[in-house]
Amino acid sequence: MPRLRLALAQTNPTVGDLEGNSRQIVEAARRARAAGADLVATGEMSITGYPIEDLASRPSFLSASKQAVQELAETLAAEGLGDLPVVVGHPDGPFEPRLLDTSNAPTAIAKNCASVLLDGRIVTTTAKYHLPNYSVFDEYRVFIPGDELLVVRIRGVDVALIICEDLWRDGGPVGRVMDAGAGLLLVINASPWIADKDEVRLPLVTRRATENDTLVAYVNIVGGQDDLLFDGDSVVVDGSGAILARAPQWEEHLLVAEVEADASANRTLPAGIRRVDVAGPAYSGDDARSPAPAADIAELPDDLEQLWNGLVTGLRDYVGKNGFRSVILGLSGGIDSAVCAAIAADALGASRVYGVSMPSQWSSDHSRSDADDVAERIGVNYSVEPIADLVAPFESQLKLTGLAAENVQARARALILMGLSNLDGHLVLTTGNKTELSVGYSTIYGDSVGGFAPIKDVPKTMVWELARWRNAFALAQGLVEPIPSNSITKPPSAELRPGQVDQDTLPPYDVLDGILDAYITRALGAADVVALGYDAAVVAEVTRLVDRSEWKRRQGAIGPKISGMAFGRDRRLPITYRPSGL
Ligand SMILES: Nc1ncnc2c1ncn2[C@@H]1O[C@H](COP(=O)(O)OP(=O)(O)OC[C@H]2O[C@@H]([n+]3cccc(C(=O)O)c3)[C@H](O)[C@@H]2O)[C@@H](O)[C@H]1O
Numbered sequence: 001m002p003r004l005r006l007a008l009a010q011t012n013p014t015v016g017d018l019e020g021n022s023r024q025i026v027e028a029a030r031r032a033r034a035a036g037a038d039l040v041a042t043g044e045m046s047i048t049g050y051p052i053e054d055l056a057s058r059p060s061f062l063s064a065s066k067q068a069v070q071e072l073a074e075t076l077a078a079e080g081l082g083d084l085p086v087v088v089g090h091p092d093g094p095f096e097p098r099l100l101d102t103s104n105a106p107t108a109i110a111k112n113c114a115s116v117l118l119d120g121r122i123v124t125t126t127a128k129y130h131l132p133n134y135s136v137f138d139e140y141r142v143f144i145p146g147d148e149l150l151v152v153r154i155r156g157v158d159v160a161l162i163i164c165e166d167l168w169r170d171g172g173p174v175g176r177v178m179d180a181g182a183g184l185l186l187v188i189n190a191s192p193w194i195a196d197k198d199e200v201r202l203p204l205v206t207r208r209a210t211e212n213d214t215l216v217a218y219v220n221i222v223g224g225q226d227d228l229l230f231d232g233d234s235v236v237v238d239g240s241g242a243i244l245a246r247a248p249q250w251e252e253h254l255l256v257a258e259v260e261a262d263a264s265a266n267r268t269l270p271a272g273i274r275r276v277d278v279a280g281p282a283y284s285g286d287d288a289r290s291p292a293p294a295a296d297i298a299e300l301p302d303d304l305e306q307l308w309n310g311l312v313t314g315l316r317d318y319v320g321k322n323g324f325r326s327v328i329l330g331l332s333g334g335i336d337s338a339v340c341a342a343i344a345a346d347a348l349g350a351s352r353v354y355g356v357s358m359p360s361q362w363s364s365d366h367s368r369s370d371a372d373d374v375a376e377r378i379g380v381n382y383s384v385e386p387i388a389d390l391v392a393p394f395e396s397q398l399k400l401t402g403l404a405a406e407n408v409q410a411r412a413r414a415l416i417l418m419g420l421s422n423l424d425g426h427l428v429l430t431t432g433n434k435t436e437l438s439v440g441y442s443t444i445y446g447d448s449v450g451g452f453a454p455i456k457d458v459p460k461t462m463v464w465e466l467a468r469w470r471n472a473f474a475l476a477q478g479l480v481e482p483i484p485s486n487s488i489t490k491p492p493s494a495e496l497r498p499g500q501v502d503q504d505t506l507p508p509y510d511v512l513d514g515i516l517d518a519y520i521t522r523a524l525g526a527a528d529v530v531a532l533g534y535d536a537a538v539v540a541e542v543t544r545l546v547d548r549s550e551w552k553r554r555q556g557a558i559g560p561k562i563s564g565m566a567f568g569r570d571r572r573l574p575i576t577y578r579p580s581g582l
């Protein structure tokens with residue numbers, strides 16, 4: 001059987017950075033050549049980054065992308081890598097607009113493509129067949145579906161080349177293209193991570209391998225892109241579903257694996273499948289190249305470590321890709337700001353994190369000392385800016401009382417953080433968690449201030465779990481726990497009035513998170529939530545709060561999506577809506 005040495009390049013593209021993304025691919029090809037690879041594959045849209053959203057509808061963006069693919073082919077050849085086939089992902093177009101069936105309105109003008117580069121040329125291109133149009137994906141809006149499948153012959157092996165969603169559809173193109181006699185299925189992906197994704201994705205890859213008794217090489221991009229997290233986790237499995245190679249999560253990596261595949265045969269292909277002879281004679285293992293690489297199989301960490309590293313990656317890439325040098329956040333001594341500070345320090349290094357304690361006249365002694373403690377444990381830059389003298393003139397001039405006065409405190413803090421951001425160029429982090437966002441428990445233009453929300457999709461009960469996990473992780477390494485135990489154990493409080501605690505207004509967080517999971521994530525109506533055993537009056541109040549705070553969420557900062565139902569593109573609801581719990 002012919003052997004094929006595969007190099008799967010888990011790159012971290014930035015949307016629009018055609019030059020930078022191409023450079024990553026050239027670097028991967030160089031390393032692949034050094035490892036003796038026969039083929040390099042990169043992820044879906046590795047040239048442009050993913051998702052490109054409505055950039056796919058801009059002819060100028062499409063032309064520039066096409067030119068970047070051609071230039072990349074030429075650069076590879078100029079670097080002496082022209083004889084190494086490199087698979088890249090990119091949009092192609094503009095094509096004649098697809099017309100909407102009903103109104104004849106033009107929609108998509110681009111296709112989501114994979115191309116093989118060789119000898120300074122784009123040798124062949126295929127387009128994604130199935131366009132995901134659920135959750136965060138809007139591909140049917142921006143792409144024209146492909147109508148042909150591709151098999152490329154490389155060193156005596158027929159490699160079927162498909163793109164991401166095409167793998168997911170039962171009865172989709174995989175069976176058809178493999179029935180055409182391909183010896184290896186190569187899938188290029190931009191598959192976002194969410195908690196427990198590994199419980200679905202790897203079984204899918206192995207299922208396709210065993211169903212078709214074929215090798216599957218699955219390459220995914222890595223890194224944060226706005227609210228999406230791509231974990232990499234590229235993998236090669238054999239026809240029995242056994243893992244031959246697996247790349248680490250959250251890191252750029254070149255995964256090299258040598259496989260033995262069925263030899264190509266010149267059978268007649270069914271209609272709709274094209275075969276292109278791309279490169280070289282079959283390699284049988286007896287020519288003079290370097291020995292096969294040792295098995296490279298990364299271990300997947302446990303769930304909380306995956307989540308923590310995902311949040312760190314999301315923050316690091318948002319900061320880096322948007323050109324910030326540092327972040328700033330209010331340190332209240334509470335759990336949310338402590339966890340956000342620890343994530344930021346892990347992402348950027350403590351020297352690039354600025355914490356500000358902003359005590360009011362109602363701030364407890366423990367909130368000040370806990371904030372000092374967080375700053376010291378994590379080692380962030382730290383300052384104290386009391387707000388009482390800023391708040392007092394507002395309250396008296398406008399004669400503010402009650403909630404109106406309370407919210408001024410949160411807004412004074414927002415002014416301070418934005419002032420320091422404007423002065424020194426820090427990105428402001430907002431520390432709200434998913435539970436607070438769900439029920440609108442934050443002051444708009446107050447503590448919701450900021451450009452990035454690291455724990456936006458993390459429910460409060462999981463924030464505590466994460467804090468405990470991070471502290472245990474530090475202890476296991478003989479390091480100081482970053483989060484003070486007092487911040488974990490004390491009752492949460494906004495401290496906007498004397499003695500206030502969150503549970504004056506909200507049900508206990510375990511109950512609240514249970515109701516929110518049922519109402520938001522599982523999309524049950526209020527009556528069905530009550531049927532799960534929750535108190536009817538509590539459910540009525542919680543669902544009312546959720547419904548009426550949609551407007552607040554729409555104005556909120558983005559943050560990493562870690563669940564199957566994150567606020568934003570996963571859950572698009574009207575703002576003007578009579579709260580009904582339906
Ligand atoms: N549908 C709609 N469309 C557009 N705007 C709308 C609106 N409904 C209200 N508004 C506006 O929003 C204002 C009310 O919202 P907002 O000013 O935020 O105030 P509000 O939501 O009434 O109060 C803030 C709540 O968050 C709690 N909080 C504050 C700070 C920190 C924390 C914490 O623990 O983290 C909790 C605080 O205890 C209080 O329960 C209205 O005065 C109105 O201007």
Ligand SMILES: Nc1ncnc2c1ncn2[C@@H]1O[C@H](COP(=O)(O)OP(=O)(O)OP(=O)(O)O)[C@@H](O)[C@H]1O
Binds near residue numbers: 432
């Ligand atoms: N005294 C304070 N000093 C600095 N920042 C504060 C202070 N109080 C609130 N903040 C900022 O506002 C955010 C909302 O805080 P708040 O104390 O109202 O409730 P919380 O949601 O329980 O957050 P945390 O758990 O961080 O205290 C905090 O995470 C912090 O960033």
Ligand SMILES: NC(=O)CC[C@H](N)C(=O)O
Binds near residue numbers: 044163165189191
């Ligand atoms: N880019 C894609 O086609 C991704 C869709 C796919 N279902 C996934 O989550 O991996």
